[in-house]
Amino acid sequence: MLIELVKLAKFPGRPWLAAARTSFGHAAVRWRGSRAAEPGEYHVEWAIDEDIIWGHNAKPAIESGPGLRTGGHCVVLQDRAALLDFAGTKVLPDLADPLPEDVADTWVELFIDSDKVSVYPYVL
Template identity: 65%
Template sequence: MLIELEKVAKFPWSPWLAQIQTPFGRTAVRWCGDQTTEPGEYHVEWTVDEDIAWGRNVKPAVGVGPGVRPGGHCVVLRGRLDLTVDGAAVLDFDGTQILLDVADPLPEDVAGTWVELFIEREKIALYPYEL
């Protein structure tokens, strides 16, 4: 996914965080690239390092369409949820696929629906790459 990196910063209590802008929202997440990266456009891969559990950190979306926003100590990602045959899940985030580990089986009727993930910003990571 192509994002606009606004800045990379480090606070004493957190890992390196990137302030980013996407076509559908703005937030801060863990940055796994070079800490001296200059602002600009970058292609990134998203990872979520937390198991998801229905009703706890994944819920039906309030709206439709992709979205990202800060939510207190969390980042809220809105996308379409799909289930895999091996018990995992995938969030389709504007054409970008984010693989998710599932803590408990998800309800069968959530496949293909819009959901919101509420994940601590230190547990969502961006890995920049070059095409």
């Protein structure tokens, strides 16, 4: 997926974070590329390093449509249940338990600690 890297930041005791902008929102996520990366457009793969637990870090979305935003110390990802499809980029989250049956093919929000959402840049 193509993102705009706005800037990189490093805070004491925290990983490198990228201020990333997409067509459906922006958030600070863990940067797994060069620490010398300049602002600009990058193709990236997304990874979520946290189990998804319905009612804990996953809930029904109020609105439909994909989304990405910051929510306190979390990144809020919004997409269809159990399969995030960010503009054609698939992210398969690890589900601790199956989602409720009535959630299938509905819009959900995932609240993931920003240290647990990573982007890995690659060259086409």
